[in-house]
Amino acid sequence: xxxxxxxxxxxxxxxxxxxxxxxxxxxxxxxxxxxxxxxxxxxxxxxxxxxxxxxxxxxxxxxxxxxxxxxxxxxxxxxxxxxxxxxxxxxxxxxxxxxxxxxxxxxxxxxxxxxxxxxxxxxxxxxxxxxxxxxxxxxxxxxxxxxxxxxxxxxxxxxxxxxxxxxxxxxxxxxxxxxxxxxxxxxxxxxxxxxxxxxxxxxxxxxxxxxxxxxxxxxxxxxxxxxxxxxxxxxxxxxxxxxxxxxxxxxxxxxxxxxxxxxxxxxxxxxxxxxxxxxxxxxxxxxxxxxxxxxxxxxxxxxxxxxxxxxxxxxxxxxxxxxxxxxxxxxxxxxxxxxxxxxxxxxxxxxxxxxxxxxxxxxxxxxxxxxxxxxxxxxxxxxxxxxxxxxxxxxxxxxxxxxxxxxxxxxxxxxxxxxxxxxxxxxxxxxxxxxxxxxxxxxxxxxxxxxxxxxxxxxxxxxxxxxxxxxxxxxx
Ligand SMILES: *[C@@H]1O[C@H](CO)[C@@H](O)[C@H](O)[C@H]1NC(C)=O
Numbered sequence: 001x002x003x004x005x006x007x008x009x010x011x012x013x014x015x016x017x018x019x020x021x022x023x024x025x026x027x028x029x030x031x032x033x034x035x036x037x038x039x040x041x042x043x044x045x046x047x048x049x050x051x052x053x054x055x056x057x058x059x060x061x062x063x064x065x066x067x068x069x070x071x072x073x074x075x076x077x078x079x080x081x082x083x084x085x086x087x088x089x090x091x092x093x094x095x096x097x098x099x100x101x102x103x104x105x106x107x108x109x110x111x112x113x114x115x116x117x118x119x120x121x122x123x124x125x126x127x128x129x130x131x132x133x134x135x136x137x138x139x140x141x142x143x144x145x146x147x148x149x150x151x152x153x154x155x156x157x158x159x160x161x162x163x164x165x166x167x168x169x170x171x172x173x174x175x176x177x178x179x180x181x182x183x184x185x186x187x188x189x190x191x192x193x194x195x196x197x198x199x200x201x202x203x204x205x206x207x208x209x210x211x212x213x214x215x216x217x218x219x220x221x222x223x224x225x226x227x228x229x230x231x232x233x234x235x236x237x238x239x240x241x242x243x244x245x246x247x248x249x250x251x252x253x254x255x256x257x258x259x260x261x262x263x264x265x266x267x268x269x270x271x272x273x274x275x276x277x278x279x280x281x282x283x284x285x286x287x288x289x290x291x292x293x294x295x296x297x298x299x300x301x302x303x304x305x306x307x308x309x310x311x312x313x314x315x316x317x318x319x320x321x322x323x324x325x326x327x328x329x330x331x332x333x334x335x336x337x338x339x340x341x342x343x344x345x346x347x348x349x350x351x352x353x354x355x356x357x358x359x360x361x362x363x364x365x366x367x368x369x370x371x372x373x374x375x376x377x378x379x380x381x382x383x384x385x386x387x388x389x390x391x392x393x394x395x396x397x398x399x400x401x402x403x404x405x406x407x408x409x410x411x412x413x414x415x416x417x418x419x420x421x422x423x424x425x426x427x428x429x430x431x432x433x434x435x436x437x438x439x440x441x442x443x444x445x446x447x448x449x450x451x452x453x454x455x456x457x458x459x460x461x462x463x464x465x466x467x468x469x470x471x472x473x474x475x476x
Pocket of ligand 1: 117118119120121122126127128
């Protein structure tokens with residue numbers, strides 16, 4: 001092996017061995033490049049630009065292999081053989097406290113009835129039967145759960161995210177059109193879709209918006225597995241338009257760029273309807289991202305430490321307001337691993353956000369991070385919506401000096417209701433948190449999600465969906 005190649009391989013290993021068990025994702029996905037000569041823990045990533053739907057099959061192969069390890073990003077790693085959830089305990093921890101092992105029985109690891117179809121006679125024509133820690137107490141701390149999904153002909157599992165899990169799904173019977181949308185990027189929000197038949201397997205990466213639709217004339221049954229004992233589900237339409245209490249119509253009308261009358265129509269329609277914790281821990285003082293390297297790993301390979309300079313850890317200009325001359329009247333200035341290569345493997349990043357009066361940071365999620373934010377100047381109405389089925393809206397009016405937290409993967413927004421500019425600083429628990437702006441990802445993906453699917457998901461006319469897609473199309 002040429003010395004240069006060996007060096008590349010060693011650098012790649014240094015940054016990838018940091019993941020003792022399964023690595024936490026540092027980007028939307030990292031499709032295994034089986035042709036690469038570089039040896040790392042897992043596989044190096046393919047260039048995302050050349051990922052085709054064929055390659056999605058490679059992705060699922062890689063993830064199937066990874067799925068055999070139970071220590072997952074967002075769930076605690078087990079510190080003993082098992083820790084069966086004690087539902088009667090009043091003590092609250094992350095997950096559940098353990099039952100006395102002496103009274104644990106085989107039944108604690110057992111669930112019966114996944115052979116039974118859920119009732120699909122509802123507005124969307126699908127039904128998810130979940131087997132997570134709430135139904136199967138033995139799953140506590142084990143980082144995995146399962147679902148059976150039934151779809152009537154033309155049945156839809158509407159666009160949703162799992163804030164704490166990747167999902168892998170196989171079709172047992174029938175057929176399924178599946179898809180997921182990547183987080184915001186210069187290339188827009190890319191839609192990956194695939195028509196699945198019996199025996200096919202597909203992967204939906206952690207935190208990304210995805211859906212399944214049965215386009216056939218027969219019913220479909222699928223089995224999915226999720227990399228969390230309690231993955232959570234956020235159905236976009238419900239969380240955005242059906243939260244309790246509702247998100248202000250000022251915020252939503254602006255986010256979806258609709259005239260108020262048009263917006264009320266959607267709201268009325270909806271009223272009768274349903275809506276990653278740690279980056280890898282480092283094995284050295286730092287692993288400054290080498291942006292020149294052609295080797296793709298989870299995150300970036302490390303620069304030669306001797307070539308690292310203080311500038312690799314710094315960025316200037318955070319005192320300058322971003323350009324708020326856009327339809328929402330806000331601007332996010334990021335300081336993540338792209339701007340500060342020294343953040344690689346360190347699990348944190350920062351943003352400066354500017355808002356003009358009535359400026360809105362529209363409803364979005366960060367698939368890989370919790371966000372903590374403080375108002376430096378001005379005022380801010382902030383909120384987040386919990387996952388299904390409650391979809392509770394937590395809002396708070398913040399003034400200068402106030403701090404607020406948006407938990408990982410949940411839909412949230414910030415709105416400046418005042419007459420003066422607002423400026424906030426946020427920190428996120430990932431070197432590359434990713435952002436999924438709901439309206440862009442759902443109505444502006446490339447290629448677009450079928451209007452039949454969206455009309456069903458939002459329980460509105462296809463014409464309205466076509467209009468919304470025209471508003472959010474990247475071609476505009
Ligand atoms: C799903 O099916 C179960 C079992 O048939 C039923 O109790 C439940 O109400 C159904 N859920 C929906 C949303 O239709």
